[in-house]
Amino acid sequence: MNRLEPVDPAKLAPLKVALLGCGVVGSQVARVITEQAEDLTNRIGCRLELVGIAVRNLDRDFGGLDPELFTDDAKALVSRDDLDIVIEVVGGIEPTRELVLTAIDHGASIVTANKALLAQDGEALFTAAESRGVDLYFEAAVAGAIPIVRPLRESLVGDEITTVMGIVNGTTNYILDQMTTTGADFDDALAEAQRLGYAEADPTADVEGYDAAAKAAIMATLAFHTRVRGADVYREGITSVTSNDIVLARKLGCVVKMLAVLKTDVQGAVSVRVHPALVPSSHPLASVGGAYNAIFVESRDAGRLMFMGPGAGGSPTASAVMGDLVTVARNRVRGVAGPGESVYAQRAMTPMGEVETRYLVRINVVDEPGVLAAAAAIFANHNVSVQTVDQSPAVARDGEDEEIAVLAMMTHQARESDLQAVVRELEERSFTRGTVEVLRVEGK
Amino acid sequence: MNRLEPVDPAKLAPLKVALLGCGVVGSQVARVITEQAEDLTNRIGCRLELVGIAVRNLDRDFGGLDPELFTDDAKALVSRDDLDIVIEVVGGIEPTRELVLTAIDHGASIVTANKALLAQDGEALFTAAESRGVDLYFEAAVAGAIPIVRPLRESLVGDEITTVMGIVNGTTNYILDQMTTTGADFDDALAEAQRLGYAEADPTADVEGYDAAAKAAIMATLAFHTRVRGADVYREGITSVTSNDIVLARKLGCVVKMLAVLKTDVQGAVSVRVHPALVPSSHPLASVGGAYNAIFVESRDAGRLMFMGPGAGGSPTASAVMGDLVTVARNRVRGVAGPGESVYAQRAMTPMGEVETRYLVRINVVDEPGVLAAAAAIFANHNVSVQTVDQSPAVARDGEDEEIAVLAMMTHQARESDLQAVVRELEERSFTRGTVEVLRVEGK
Numbered sequence: 001m002n003r004l005e006p007v008d009p010a011k012l013a014p015l016k017v018a019l020l021g022c023g024v025v026g027s028q029v030a031r032v033i034t035e036q037a038e039d040l041t042n043r044i045g046c047r048l049e050l051v052g053i054a055v056r057n058l059d060r061d062f063g064g065l066d067p068e069l070f071t072d073d074a075k076a077l078v079s080r081d082d083l084d085i086v087i088e089v090v091g092g093i094e095p096t097r098e099l100v101l102t103a104i105d106h107g108a109s110i111v112t113a114n115k116a117l118l119a120q121d122g123e124a125l126f127t128a129a130e131s132r133g134v135d136l137y138f139e140a141a142v143a144g145a146i147p148i149v150r151p152l153r154e155s156l157v158g159d160e161i162t163t164v165m166g167i168v169n170g171t172t173n174y175i176l177d178q179m180t181t182t183g184a185d186f187d188d189a190l191a192e193a194q195r196l197g198y199a200e201a202d203p204t205a206d207v208e209g210y211d212a213a214a215k216a217a218i219m220a221t222l223a224f225h226t227r228v229r230g231a232d233v234y235r236e237g238i239t240s241v242t243s244n245d246i247v248l249a250r251k252l253g254c255v256v257k258m259l260a261v262l263k264t265d266v267q268g269a270v271s272v273r274v275h276p277a278l279v280p281s282s283h284p285l286a287s288v289g290g291a292y293n294a295i296f297v298e299s300r301d302a303g304r305l306m307f308m309g310p311g312a313g314g315s316p317t318a319s320a321v322m323g324d325l326v327t328v329a330r331n332r333v334r335g336v337a338g339p340g341e342s343v344y345a346q347r348a349m350t351p352m353g354e355v356e357t358r359y360l361v362r363i364n365v366v367d368e369p370g371v372l373a374a375a376a377a378i379f380a381n382h383n384v385s386v387q388t389v390d391q392s393p394a395v396a397r398d399g400e401d402e403e404i405a406v407l408a409m410m411t412h413q414a415r416e417s418d419l420q421a422v423v424r425e426l427e428e429r430s431f432t433r434g435t436v437e438v439l440r441v442e443g444k
Numbered sequence: 445m446n447r448l449e450p451v452d453p454a455k456l457a458p459l460k461v462a463l464l465g466c467g468v469v470g471s472q473v474a475r476v477i478t479e480q481a482e483d484l485t486n487r488i489g490c491r492l493e494l495v496g497i498a499v500r501n502l503d504r505d506f507g508g509l510d511p512e513l514f515t516d517d518a519k520a521l522v523s524r525d526d527l528d529i530v531i532e533v534v535g536g537i538e539p540t541r542e543l544v545l546t547a548i549d550h551g552a553s554i555v556t557a558n559k560a561l562l563a564q565d566g567e568a569l570f571t572a573a574e575s576r577g578v579d580l581y582f583e584a585a586v587a588g589a590i591p592i593v594r595p596l597r598e599s600l601v602g603d604e605i606t607t608v609m610g611i612v613n614g615t616t617n618y619i620l621d622q623m624t625t626t627g628a629d630f631d632d633a634l635a636e637a638q639r640l641g642y643a644e645a646d647p648t649a650d651v652e653g654y655d656a657a658a659k660a661a662i663m664a665t666l667a668f669h670t671r672v673r674g675a676d677v678y679r680e681g682i683t684s685v686t687s688n689d690i691v692l693a694r695k696l697g698c699v700v701k702m703l704a705v706l707k708t709d710v711q712g713a714v715s716v717r718v719h720p721a722l723v724p725s726s727h728p729l730a731s732v733g734g735a736y737n738a739i740f741v742e743s744r745d746a747g748r749l750m751f752m753g754p755g756a757g758g759s760p761t762a763s764a765v766m767g768d769l770v771t772v773a774r775n776r777v778r779g780v781a782g783p784g785e786s787v788y789a790q791r792a793m794t795p796m797g798e799v800e801t802r803y804l805v806r807i808n809v810v811d812e813p814g815v816l817a818a819a820a821a822i823f824a825n826h827n828v829s830v831q832t833v834d835q836s837p838a839v840a841r842d843g844e845d846e847e848i849a850v851l852a853m854m855t856h857q858a859r860e861s862d863l864q865a866v867v868r869e870l871e872e873r874s875f876t877r878g879t880v881e882v883l884r885v886e887g888k
C-alpha cells in the first residue's frame with residue numbers, strides 16, 4: 001500500500017468519455033457531464049472530457065450540445081485507443097454487443113443501461129472486461145434510479161440472500177395501476193400509457209415481460225452468485241390480465257401487480273420468474289403506483305430490506321448512469337478496476353413445474369348441482385388445497401339460455417405442475433365454459 | 445491497465461483480520477467469518493484468517509469461537525504489522541479512536557460501525573486512512589442493515605441530493621410506536637423497550653438523540669460533500685413527548701416520529717436536525733414500525749428514493765459489517781483502496797433559527813373570552829401563519845377552580861426563530877398555564 005498524496009485534479013489529463021446513444025437518457029447524461037463539470041471534477045479527482053457522441057442519424061436536434069461531438073460512426077468512436085470510459089445507453093443486442101466488446105478490447109471501461117444485452121450475453125462481456133482489467137458497471141440496467149445493483153453486488157455480498165421480489169417495470173406497473181384506479185381494460189390503459197410516454201410505440205418488451213425477465217436474470221445472478229440468463233426466467237406478460245381480474249382481486253382484498261420473484265430453496269437451487277400476480281392490498285408492494293419500482297430483498301442477517309423509487313425515465317436512469325460514471329472514473333484515476341463478477345455458485349435452476357406458490361383460479365361454469373363438488377374434487381385429486389371459494393353469477397350474454405356462474409378458488413401453497421394439471425382437467429370438463437384463468441398470488 | 449488472470453484463492457496468503465469487540469454484533473461477525481468461510485473465500489478471491497478478537501474481559505463465554513483468539517490487549521493487537529483489516533465494533537470514543545489510528549498507521553484497512561466516533565472525529569480518521577492508502581468503510585454506522593452509506597457515497601455521487609429525511613434510531617422508533625399503539629406514557633414504553641432489548645440500560649444516547657444526530661452528521665457529510673459533525677446537528681430527544689402529544693397527533697391525522705431531516709437550500713447552505721415530529725399517517729414514514737429504520741432521499745435526477753429495513757440488532761448490523769469486509773478484502777487482494785472522502789463543497793450550515801418548517805403548538809390556557817384572539821395575534825405579530833386551530837377542554841384537576849382549555853395551533857411553513865419568539869411571548873402571558881409544547885411537523 002502506498003502513502004497517497006492528494007493530487008490537484010487540474011494537473012491530471014482529463015478522462016476521455018464516449019457516449020453511445022443520445023436519446024432521453026443519453027441527452028440527460030451529456031447535459032449533466034457538461035453542466036455539472038465542476039462538481040464532477042471535485043468528486044472524481046480529475047476532469048471528464050466528452051470526446052464523442054454516437055447517434056444513428058446526424059440530422060437531429062443537438063439539444064444545446066456541441067454538434068462537433070456527434071458522429072454516426074459508432075464503430076470508429078469505440079475503436080479509438082485513447083478512451084477511458086464508454087457509456088452505452090443505446091440499447092439492443094446488435095450492433096451494441098460488438099461495439100461494447102470493441103471498446104473493452106481497446107481498454108475502455110463500460111457504463112451501461114442495457115438489461116437485454118447483459119441478460120443474454122453478460123458472461124462474454126464480463127469475461128472480456130475482467131481479462132482486460134476494465135470495469136463493467138450497470139446500475140442503470142435495473143430499476144432506474146433505485147440503487148439495487150450496487151447493494152446486491154457489494155453491500156449484501158457478506159450476507160446470504162434468500163428472496164428478491166419486486167416491481168421492476170414501470171410501463172406494466174403504470175398500466176395495471178390505471179386499470180385498477182379507472183376500471184379501464186388493458187387496451188385502453190396501454191393506449192393511455194403510450195400517450196403519456198410510459199409505454200413505447202411497440203410495447204412488446206414491456207407488456208410481454210421481456211424487460212422484467214432480463215432485469216430478474218441480472219438481479220438473480222448478483223443475488224445468488226450464479227449465472228442466470230434471460231432465457232432461464234419463466235416469463236408471462238400482462239396482456240391476458242382483464243378488468244374482471246382487477247375487480248376480482250379487489251373483492252379478495254388484493255391488487256394485481258407485475259412481479260419479479262427470485263428465490264432459493266433449502267438445497268440452494270434457484271427459481272426466477274416474472275408474471276402478473278395478486279398481492280394483498282396491505283402489502284407494501286401494493287401501494288407502489290404509477291411508474292415507480294420497488295424491490296424487497298430478504299437475507300439471512302439483514303432481514304427484510306425494501307428499496308423504492310422511479311423505475312424509468314430520462315433523469316432517473318441518468319442518475320444511475322452518473323453514479324456508475326463517477327465510480328468508474330475514480331477507478332481510472334487510481335489505475336484500478338472494481339471487482340468483477342462473483343458467479344462461482346453454480347446453482348441448479350428449479351424448473352417452473354417444481355415452483356410452489358399460491359394461485360387464484362377463475363372459471364366460468366354452468367350453474368348446476370354438483371359442479372362445485374366436481375371442481376373441488378379435481379383440486380383435491382392433484383394435491384392442491386383450496387383456501388377460499390367465491391361463486392357468483394356471471395353477467396348473462398344475449399342468446400344464452402344457460403345460467404353461468406363464476407367460480408374463483410384461491411389455493412394454499414401448491415406446486416405449479418399440480419396446478420397446471422388441475423387447469424387442464426377443468427378445461428376438459430363439460431361444465432366449464434371458456435378457458436380457465438390463473439393468477440399467482442404472492443406476499444400473502 | 446493490466447490484463448488480469450484469475451488467481452486460485454487457495455494459492456494466495458490469507459488476509460489477516462482482527463476484530464475489536466465481541467458483543468452482539470462482533471460475535472455474529474465472528475460467527476459468519478468462521479461458518480461462511482467457503483462462500484467468503486469465493487466472493488473475495490482469497491481466504492480470511494481471523495487472527496485476534498479484543499475484548500474487555502477474558503472471563504467470558506467464547507460462544508463456540510476459539511478461545512486462543514481472544515485477548516484483552518487491544519493495543520497490542522492493532523499494533524501488529526501484519527494485519528490487513530481491523531473490524532471495529534466496540535464503539536465509544538476513547539480508547540477506540542487511538543486503536544483505530546494505530547491500526548491505520550500500521551497499514552490496516554478499517555471496517556467500523558462507530559457513528560459517534562465518525563461524527564466527532566471522522567476528519568482525522570479519513571485523513572489518516574487516505575494518506576496511508578487504506579480503506580475506511582462504515583456502512584454499519586448508519587441505519588443497521590439498510591445499505592444507505594454505499595448509495596450516498598457511490599450510487600448518487602453523480603447526482604445532486606437536496607433532502608434526506610428518515611427514521612434512523614430503532615430504540616426511539618420502538619418507544620414512540622409503543623406509545624402510539626398501546627397508549628403507554630414515555631417511561632413505561634422505555635421500560636418495555638429495555639425489557640425487550642430495544643433500549644440500553646442507560647438509554648441516553650438513543651432517547652436524547654445523540655445517536656440519531658451522529659448518524660445525521662455522517663449522512664449529511666456524504667450527501668452534501670461537506671463536513672458536518674455531530675455537534676453541528678440540532679438535537680432534541682423524545683423525553684418530552686407525552687401521551688397527550690400522541691393523542692393530539694392522532695386527532696390531527698398524524699403520528700409522532702423521531703426524525704433526522706437534512707436539507708440544502710437554493711444557495712447550497714445545509715441544515716441538519718434531529719427531533720420528534722408529527723408526520724401525516726398517510727406518509728410512508730408513518731407506517732415504519734418497531735425497530736425498523738427508513739430513509740427518504742430526494743435528488744435532482746433520481747427523484748425520490750426510499751430505503752427501509754432493520755435499523756439495529758446483531759445480525760442486521762453484522763450484515764452491513766460483512767458487506768464492507770468483503771469489499772475491503774477484495775481491495776486488499778488487488779492491492780488497492782476505494783475512494784476516500786468527498787468533502788470539497790465547504791457549504792455553510794444554516795443556523796437552526798433560520799430553518800423553516802411547520803409547527804404544532806400546544807398550550808393550556810384559561811378558558812376566557814379574548815384568549816384565542818390574543819394568542820392568534822401573537823402568532824400574526826411574529827409572521828407565523830396559522831393553518832388549523834383545535835380547542836378543547838382540558839381534563840380538570842382536583843382543587844382547580846379555573847376552566848382550562850387546550851389550544852393546539854398548526855402553522856404553515858414558518859421560521860424557527862419566529863416560532864420560538866411566539867413561544868416565549870405565549871409563556872409570558874397571564875392566560876397561559878404551564879409551558880408551551882412544540883412539535884415540528886414534517887412531510888405534510
